[in-house]
Amino acid sequence: MSTWLTNAWYVAGWDSDIDSAPLARTICGVPMLFYRKLDRSVVALRDACPHRLLPLSMGFKEGDSLRCKYHGLLIGPDGAALEMPLKDAPVNRRVCAEAYVTHERHRFVWVWIGDRDKADPALIPDLWPCSAEGWVFDGDYYHIACDYRLMIDNLMDLTHETYVHVGSIGQPEILEAPIATRVEGEDVYVTRWMPGVDAPPFWRSALGKEGAVDRWQVCRFLLPSAVMIDVGVAPVEAGATIEEHDSGVRGMVVDFMTPETENSHHYFWGMARNFDIDDVGLTARMKRQQGGVFAEDLAILEAQQKSIDDNPGLRLMAYEIDEGGVRSRQIITRAMKRESEGLVP
Amino acid sequence: MSTWLTNAWYVAGWDSDIDSAPLARTICGVPMLFYRKLDRSVVALRDACPHRLLPLSMGFKEGDSLRCKYHGLLIGPDGAALEMPLKDAPVNRRVCAEAYVTHERHRFVWVWIGDRDKADPALIPDLWPCSAEGWVFDGDYYHIACDYRLMIDNLMDLTHETYVHVGSIGQPEILEAPIATRVEGEDVYVTRWMPGVDAPPFWRSALGKEGAVDRWQVCRFLLPSAVMIDVGVAPVEAGATIEEHDSGVRGMVVDFMTPETENSHHYFWGMARNFDIDDVGLTARMKRQQGGVFAEDLAILEAQQKSIDDNPGLRLMAYEIDEGGVRSRQIITRAMKRESEGLVP
Amino acid sequence: MSTWLTNAWYVAGWDSDIDSAPLARTICGVPMLFYRKLDRSVVALRDACPHRLLPLSMGFKEGDSLRCKYHGLLIGPDGAALEMPLKDAPVNRRVCAEAYVTHERHRFVWVWIGDRDKADPALIPDLWPCSAEGWVFDGDYYHIACDYRLMIDNLMDLTHETYVHVGSIGQPEILEAPIATRVEGEDVYVTRWMPGVDAPPFWRSALGKEGAVDRWQVCRFLLPSAVMIDVGVAPVEAGATIEEHDSGVRGMVVDFMTPETENSHHYFWGMARNFDIDDVGLTARMKRQQGGVFAEDLAILEAQQKSIDDNPGLRLMAYEIDEGGVRSRQIITRAMKRESEGLVP
Structure with missing residues (x-):
């Protein structure tokens, strides 16, 4: 029993908080990380490598992807693995960090913590004066x-x-x-x-x-x-x-x-x-x-x-x-x- | 199951510890505050505003009363409300912080944590040399x-x-x-x-x-x-x-x-x-x-x-x-x- | 349910860590102390006086024995009492701190945390290069x-x-x-x-x-x-x-x-x-x-x-x-x- 609504948009950070380097922040009980891709759109991922759970926010940015600092598993901005820990091992795309839908509006970066298919930006609270x-x-x-x-x-x-x-x-x-x-x-x-x-x-x-x-x-x-x-x-x-x-x-x-x-x-x-x-x-x-x-x-x-x-x-x-x-x-x-x-x- | 006797007098402080400003001290598991009235007698109250539980010891002394720093509820030395948060609202005297019986003897301020009607000063341990x-x-x-x-x-x-x-x-x-x-x-x-x-x-x-x-x-x-x-x-x-x-x-x-x-x-x-x-x-x-x-x-x-x-x-x-x-x-x-x-x- | 093997040798310290003064170290959940006797062999005891449980590692070394800093109970290197708290009281040898078998090999001091009678030094892992x-x-x-x-x-x-x-x-x-x-x-x-x-x-x-x-x-x-x-x-x-x-x-x-x-x-x-x-x-x-x-x-x-x-x-x-x-x-x-x-x- 949590004390908050799950199918909802929450502010993850100010537009100025989130940049190309990963920001670790726990949202509604979930350790998450946030970073911007080269096109400035925002990625939100569970902050734990799907391999051995080291926080991905400790990792190395490579273009729009993130390489785990422990064994080098490479995670793309959709959360799915792009390279396995052993470099030439075949990639299993089902290996992934959970990715969350984000949206930028009213000077804030919003993240949706519930079911992905319900993440309608129209549900973002209308903080119009921002x-x-x-x-x-x-x-x-x-x-x-x-x-x-x-x-x-x-x-x-x-x-x-x-x-x-x-x-x-x-x-x-x-x-x-x-x-x-x-x-x-x-x-x-x-x-x-x-x-x-x-x-x-x-x-x-x-x-x-x-x-x-x-x-x-x-x-x-x-x-x-x-x-x-x-x-x-x-x-x-x-x-x-x-x-x-x-x-x-x-x-x-x-x-x-x-x-x-x-x-x-x-x-x-x-x-x-x-x-x-x-x-x-x-x-x-x-x-x-x-x-x-x-x-x-x-x-x-x-x-x-x-x-x-x-x-x-x-x-x-x-x-x-x-x-x-x-x-x-x-x-x-x-x-x-x-x-x-x-x-x- | 506590490990102490409840119907008993305990030392809350030295006579010199307690003055007009509230002193917060947890006695037998209960957060309490202590202060002296203008006549120097000692008040002991549960250290939580009956309204929203902010520690009353953070409040403002007003004469012998204590005003909560959050919404201004005014508590008298008997623990009962004298003013509600909204200044002109009718006072409900059943709104109160629990008050405890105190007694000063042998250089100590004593507090009774059990049933009020059993708080007989004759039961204070006879620390006569003090x-x-x-x-x-x-x-x-x-x-x-x-x-x-x-x-x-x-x-x-x-x-x-x-x-x-x-x-x-x-x-x-x-x-x-x-x-x-x-x-x-x-x-x-x-x-x-x-x-x-x-x-x-x-x-x-x-x-x-x-x-x-x-x-x-x-x-x-x-x-x-x-x-x-x-x-x-x-x-x-x-x-x-x-x-x-x-x-x-x-x-x-x-x-x-x-x-x-x-x-x-x-x-x-x-x-x-x-x-x-x-x-x-x-x-x-x-x-x-x-x-x-x-x-x-x-x-x-x-x-x-x-x-x-x-x-x-x-x-x-x-x-x-x-x-x-x-x-x-x-x-x-x-x-x-x-x-x-x-x-x- | 622990996560380790009990009938096994574990390293308690480097040979250089343990000297005549007691070293307190918790091994596999058990607070222990270690010290060397005058003949340099190593004593390992539960780090709690059998009397009132004060850590024995706070005590005073007396020859090969350890006197508790609280009431002076004297514990020999086998863990059994040599003197009771009251100096002339008859000694009860069943009063004792649990003693553990130790062995020195490969530059380490090893301790056996399981059944004493199974503590065979032949079971020490063969770290031969040491x-x-x-x-x-x-x-x-x-x-x-x-x-x-x-x-x-x-x-x-x-x-x-x-x-x-x-x-x-x-x-x-x-x-x-x-x-x-x-x-x-x-x-x-x-x-x-x-x-x-x-x-x-x-x-x-x-x-x-x-x-x-x-x-x-x-x-x-x-x-x-x-x-x-x-x-x-x-x-x-x-x-x-x-x-x-x-x-x-x-x-x-x-x-x-x-x-x-x-x-x-x-x-x-x-x-x-x-x-x-x-x-x-x-x-x-x-x-x-x-x-x-x-x-x-x-x-x-x-x-x-x-x-x-x-x-x-x-x-x-x-x-x-x-x-x-x-x-x-x-x-x-x-x-x-x-x-x-x-x-x-």
Whole structure:
């Protein structure tokens, strides 16, 4: 019984993480390696030579193939052997490392860990701000020693900002605005609408003008484990609403949690924005600031996981603020149930 | 099946260990935190927020209460919620972190880990030399990676001094004096009486005179896991006996072993004395010397625990010198049996 | 179910490893200690005092005996108590640490871990080059965190040299010569005969002359877990054959793998040679070079073991080059089966 959906796309790495040299990374319990071919397409293989199981990521790249460092078995990008350990031995093409389907989109390399024939790129979560015209996007990666669902809980409830991020972005006002949680299809939304408020410094500078603004935060969960957070402000006179708010300045915090084991995950995070998109320095400053904020979450989440392990008799409780996380977990559980019944997820 | 008594008082810390900031310490398998209120009384709580289990010891003190660093749930000193994560949400007072009864006595903070209504301070082991008129007491703390009962064995048999403490306090003469072991109620005594001997330098200096002395060592075990060792000398002409020896100079080594897990414990140790009680420098020198001696025991006991784990087919054997430890363990086992039958321990 | 033969001799250490001070080393799952008596014969005991299980290797040597550092129990070289913890207590000779039969041969100290009465020195594997007239031998020791059988696989297949030792002794030509595997009794041979080739620099220098040579590599497995590799060259005109090749210069790589746990072993390695045997500097240089080469194997084998553990669904596969390892494992398994049926191994 795993805790994640199998027939799904997961982020294996940033487009910039994966190059011609093999990168070893365990995805959903499976040791994998990733590299780019000369045409820059991405190969994903089980990171174990089919011969004696030495990690192939320790091997030598030869063109688009990978030669095992132990006995020289040569594996092609489809995972099948091209040369056996004894050079002139006849090649058995059924000797192979399992190959996984990959796809590059939204600045990420995605890998499909389930049945190959179901790997439809249309199922990749629509993280549109990462690659949309008129937007700029950048971010980074943390390895976090906790169940990936604890990070979903974290991101679907922004009240934690006040306490966890007390030294950085926390603001008590956040707690005063009411939130609303709703489910649409397999997405979960937690919305917070703050009409006619003073813009905090960052947003005032982004907007480039003084005056009262309408401010919003919309957290959205998407299967199998993404959260996008739509944040921004618009001048009151623009008449923005929680449904329609393209008139001001917007940012999109984009998060993807890829399970590594039951108790650890790969956390890919970044921020897209639709203003000052050519200001490269601003992009770098925002990434650095966001990295500091998410390092605060990392410390909290790893302590939480350890406490869960150390207090086996205690259970997580959920109040109103946790509804976003609770609904997201329900959607994962339901999708896993459909999967276990052989239905399309 | 634990290896310790539950309805009992255990030392949580020195009176000086616990202050207004929370101290995290696992007692008998339970992650706990300890802090002092403004009136200096001590609060003990399960170290996990009832909401999402983040250790409360990471939180913010607010007066006598503790605010969780994750979502701001405010816990009062009785463990019950004072504010929910969402500031204006109605408070559910049944949301609480388990609170434990504490009591301060004999320079230690004690915690009761069993049923609250049985937490009678009269059951605190009578470590009287730690707080008696005419005596001075100080000591320190070691974390030791072994079953707490191995330390009881160690302290109830002082023949080990000759070998373990060969470089510090070990003296071959110790082995020549006969020992006697007896049980009185739930206490175990191991006595060694050395009449008409030369006083070793430390005791000669304490006594302040030359001449033959009667010397004694009396190890006493007290439930749930204390050992007090009465040591000293009296001039022969004072006519001291093993039962009555208040005429000379006395020290009391006081030891308390609080289980942390099955294979680790908190070791609180110190020495009380009834001579030169205003000599603060002597107190500090004795504590430093004792710390060095007990560090030698620490090395032995952790090696012994590892060897027990590495030799699963072998069993501890007991000879005459071990009778004190054997009887002490029997008393613990019997008390646990009574407890499991619902009787008062 | 262990993975090794019990009624067998294993190398406990180099003759130079074991001296009068106790050496602690776990052999086939048993914590043992080794030391030399005044007459230089070797004592092997279970490394746990029969009294309270403190490792005896922490104790004090007294003549040929060992006094426990905890309570002073004195153990003689046969493992039986000579003094009890309380000095004048009558000695119970049935109190003892298990003693193991040892034997010194071929520069190694051997220990028998099975039934004492079966410990026949004639069963010690015949590593003759380590002590033969006209040969010189030296080597060293590595602790390796993998199943000892992975090292047997490694040594019984030299094609790995090309890849693992690409930076040191690897040569592509090795792959071009055919190998032959055969079983003789309980030994396995993998032979490679390279007639009329150019000698590589090391062998040309050893031979001391130019010209075409016949070159050989003969890997031989011996129970319970030794591998000897006969390597060398002879001038073509000497008419050497794979069966008879004493005419040129020969080296013997000698390897012994002693299981420590199921997933770790003690690796004793060295090289004997029958040329320039008085050149002490050459001996030291060869040992240093060999140490560098085997450190490359160590890195591969520990990565392989980790990958085996991380990919529980995958199995090792065997091709033609692996036949030497496969046959060697079969011989171990068959001997273990005979042992489990009560037959002589």
